Each structure stands twice: as C-alpha cells, then as structure tokens.
Amino acid sequence: MLELFFSALVTIVPDYLYRRHKQGKRLGHEINLFTVWYELRWGITACAVLAISLLTIIFYFHPTTSNVTSLFRTVSILSDRPGRVEEVYVSDNEFVRAGDAIFRLDTQRQRAAAETARRRIAEVDAAVTVARSELLAAEGNITAAESQLRQAEDELNRRQSLSERNQNVVSEQEIERLRLTVEGLQGTLQASKAQRDAIAGRLDTLLPAQRASAEAALAQAQTEIEKSTVYAGTNGTVRQFKLKPGDLVNPILRPAGILIPEGSGRGRFQAGFGQISAQVLHPGTIVEITCASKPLSVIPMKVIEVQAVIASGQLRPSDQLIDIQDRARPGTILTIIEPLYAGHADHxxxxxxxxxxxxxxxEKAIKAGEISGFSAFLSRIVDGMGIANAIVIRAQSLLLPVKILVFPN
Structure with missing residues (x-):
C-alpha cells in the first residue's frame, strides 16, 4: 500500500496535473470514470511499473517470512532394556537434576543371576581348598612311591649281585618277580606325578578361569541391576510422565516420558526464508520478529548462522529412483537468529x-570502498526502502491480537 501510494505520487499525480493545468481537462468532465484510463494511461502504466519494481526490490533485499520459531530439544526417557516398573521416584511436571533417579525396573531375575554368580565363586573357592589338599596328598603319594621304588630297586640289585656270584643262591623266578615289582612301582610313581600335575593344573589354570568367569557373570548381573535404574542425564522438567509401578516399559515401543532440558530453545530462533533470498542473507543481517506469545512487541534479532544446504534436497538411498518433480515443497533457507539485545526474548x-x-x-561495503559512486547511491536507497517492511511488521504486531482473538480462522 505504501509503495503504491508513493508510486502514484510521482506518476499519476503529475500526469493528472499536466492534463488539468496544461490541457485544461477537468475531473468529472473530460476526465471521468469512463475516460480515466485513456486520459491518465501514461501515469497509470508508469505507476504500475514503478510499484511492481519497488515491491520486487523491497521484498528481495528485505525478505519476510512467516516461518520463525524457537526449536527446543526433548530427551526421551528410556531404559536400556524392557521390563516392568518396580519403583517411580518422580512425578509429572517435576524438575530434576542430572543424576537424579527417575524410575527403577524390576531386578528379580538380575538379583537371582548375581546370587548364582556369588554361589559359583564360593564353589570355586571351596574347590581350590580341596584341590590344595589333593595336591598335598598327591605329593605324599609321590614320596611314598619313590621310597617303595628305591627299596624295590635296592632289593633287585642285591639279588642280582648274589645271583652273579652264586646262581644257586637266588632263583631266576625271584629276580623276575623283583624286576616286575620295580616296573610296577615306576608306573605307580609316574601315575602319582601325573595326578599331581593334573591337580596343579586345575589349581593354577582351571579353577582361576572358572572363578574369573563367575566374577564376570557377577559383574554383568550387578551392571544389569544398576542399569535398571534410569537417571536424568541433564537438568530439565519431566513431561508426559504417567508411569506407575507395574507398567511395562520398552525402549523401542514405549518410552516412559519426555525430559525437556533446562534452557533448551531459549534465546535462539530458527527462521526459514525463501530460496530467492539466499544471496541476501548472511551472518550479521538484522531481523525483526513479532510473536503471538508476546504480542504488541517487535524483537530485534541478528543472523548468526545461515545453513549452507537446503533441507528439501537431502537424499536417502532406497530401492527406487527419485523423480525431482515429486518433491513438491521447494524448501527454505534456514537461518539461526539470536536477540540483538540480551533479555529481549526471555519471555x-x-x-x-x-x-x-x-x-x-x-553500509560496511560502502565504507570499505567495495561499492562507490552511483551504485552506492542506489544501495543507500535500497537500504532505506526497508522502512516499508518495518512499518508493516509493526502494524502486524498491533493487529495480531485482533486477528487471533476477534477474527480467528
């Protein structure tokens, strides 16, 4: 409206004044409802061209958007495993701090597994004690077998010496019997040593390995018991939390609730501008916003980041070829904006x-000499045209409560 009024002042009004004072044509006589186009055709045409040009320049260099919001993060309250709730420590809409317990799952099975692991450790310890006693017994058996073997060998040697001096003193059957006795005692000694080695191997290798396995099972069970209690990972407020003891919680199908982190979404907004504004928006650009949650207020902001890609162009590989025309929404330029002055967006x-x-x-480009001469003059005019959008957004902030409360959709 402002652009059209300005365009009419420099096009239609001079044309009318020329017709009135130079050509003597009067409004309501020569210039009437039926002849206004013919009489003022040059002014009307120039007005239309100028108004369209002004609107194009203003909306290009001072883009507007209705897609501004302050996104905030939510954290799903999930357990590491499915199970039934045994105890709930907080209630809905309650503020929690990082490390506070939220709820605990039933741990009967995990406690049984931990007790089984403890009994297994005790069993292995008892087996170690028995194995040590068996090792002592095996050592004793080896000592006894060595003594019997030495005695049998001495007896065999003595009998063989007697037989060599006088064959009639010792018979061949007795020497053969003593030889067999020595061989039997040697086998007994070897068996005793093998038994000792087996007991030592079980004591040094098998039983420690069994105890380590039992300790690992106990640690796993204790870890499962500890993981059964869900803690808050950050300060925040619990929302949509209606959990009761006995409810079933599944980390995939049924979360327990939502945790909204403290301060999430505060002081930072996301705005989506049309793609045609990609060359205009850059960090440091001034933005003004007005929100329905804070009516009658215009909040000055500044752009701190411009997303380098457009979200609508993302591609996820699948088993079908993508046809570009199927993407109906062109997408917007995402900009991150923050209040120009601290505290203006707190409410x-x-x-x-x-x-x-x-x-x-x-202004910076002009001062740096990047833009000069007539281009600098035009750039200052373009910058000054932003006053039209500034007036419009202030009018919208005034009319927004009326539109929402009196004329709702």
Missing amino acids: VPPGSRCIGVAYSSH
Whole structure:
C-alpha cells in the first residue's frame, strides 16, 4: 500500500496535473470514470511499473517470512532394556537434576543371576581348598612311591649281585618277580606325578578361569541391576510422565516420558526464508520478529548462522529412483537468529511461532570502498526502502491480537 501510494505520487499525480493545468481537462468532465484510463494511461502504466519494481526490490533485499520459531530439544526417557516398573521416584511436571533417579525396573531375575554368580565363586573357592589338599596328598603319594621304588630297586640289585656270584643262591623266578615289582612301582610313581600335575593344573589354570568367569557373570548381573535404574542425564522438567509401578516399559515401543532440558530453545530462533533470498542473507543481517506469545512487541534479532544446504534436497538411498518433480515443497533457507539485545526474548516460550523481516545493509561495503559512486547511491536507497517492511511488521504486531482473538480462522 505504501509503495503504491508513493508510486502514484510521482506518476499519476503529475500526469493528472499536466492534463488539468496544461490541457485544461477537468475531473468529472473530460476526465471521468469512463475516460480515466485513456486520459491518465501514461501515469497509470508508469505507476504500475514503478510499484511492481519497488515491491520486487523491497521484498528481495528485505525478505519476510512467516516461518520463525524457537526449536527446543526433548530427551526421551528410556531404559536400556524392557521390563516392568518396580519403583517411580518422580512425578509429572517435576524438575530434576542430572543424576537424579527417575524410575527403577524390576531386578528379580538380575538379583537371582548375581546370587548364582556369588554361589559359583564360593564353589570355586571351596574347590581350590580341596584341590590344595589333593595336591598335598598327591605329593605324599609321590614320596611314598619313590621310597617303595628305591627299596624295590635296592632289593633287585642285591639279588642280582648274589645271583652273579652264586646262581644257586637266588632263583631266576625271584629276580623276575623283583624286576616286575620295580616296573610296577615306576608306573605307580609316574601315575602319582601325573595326578599331581593334573591337580596343579586345575589349581593354577582351571579353577582361576572358572572363578574369573563367575566374577564376570557377577559383574554383568550387578551392571544389569544398576542399569535398571534410569537417571536424568541433564537438568530439565519431566513431561508426559504417567508411569506407575507395574507398567511395562520398552525402549523401542514405549518410552516412559519426555525430559525437556533446562534452557533448551531459549534465546535462539530458527527462521526459514525463501530460496530467492539466499544471496541476501548472511551472518550479521538484522531481523525483526513479532510473536503471538508476546504480542504488541517487535524483537530485534541478528543472523548468526545461515545453513549452507537446503533441507528439501537431502537424499536417502532406497530401492527406487527419485523423480525431482515429486518433491513438491521447494524448501527454505534456514537461518539461526539470536536477540540483538540480551533479555529481549526471555519471555517468549520455546516453540513459539513468529513472523519476521530481514533488512539488508550495504553500509560496511560502502565504507570499505567495495561499492562507490552511483551504485552506492542506489544501495543507500535500497537500504532505506526497508522502512516499508518495518512499518508493516509493526502494524502486524498491533493487529495480531485482533486477528487471533476477534477474527480467528
């Protein structure tokens, strides 16, 4: 409206004045409802061209958007495993701090597994004690077998010496019997040593391995018991938390609730501008927004980051070829904006929907000499045209409560 009024002042009004004072044509006589186009055709045409040009320049260098919001993060309250709730420590809408317990799952099975592991450790310890006693017994058997073997060998040697001096003193059957006795005692000694080695191997290798396995099973069971209690990972408020003892919780199908981190979404907004504004938006651009959650207020912001990609162009490989025309939404340029002055957006709840307008500025480029001469003059005019959008957004902030409360959709 402002652009059309300005265009009419420099096009239609001079044309009318020329017709009136130079050609003597009067409004309501020569210039009437039926002849206004013919008489003022040059002014009307120039007005239309100028108005369209002004609107194009203003909306290009000072883009507007109705997609401004303050996104906030939510954390799903999940357990590491499915199970039934045994105890609940907090209630809905309660503020929790990092490390506070939220709820605990039933751990009867894990406690039984831990007790089994403890009994297994005790069993292995008892087996170690028995094995040590068996090792002592095996050592004693080896000592006894060595003594018997030595005695039998001495007896065999003595009999063989007697037989060599006088064959009639010792018979061959007796010497053969003593030889067999020695061989039997040697086998007994070897068996005793093998038994000792087996007991020592079980004591040094098998039983420690069994105890380590039992300790690992106990540690696993204790870990499962500890993981059965779900703790808050950050400070925040618990929402949609209706958990009761006996309820079934599944980390895939049924989360317990939502934790909204403290301060999430505060002081930072996300705005989506049209793709045609990609060359205008850059960090440092001034933006003004007005929100329904804080009516009658215009909040000055500044762009701190411009997303380098457009979300609508992302591609996830699948078993079908993508046809570009199937992507109906063109996507927007995502910009991250923050309040220009601290505290101005503190009373805007996270998730609020707002409208905004960005203002281009060529002041730095002009001062740096990058733009000079007639281009600098035109750039200053373009920057000054932002006042039209500034007036519009202030009018919208005034009319927004009326539109929502009196004329709802």
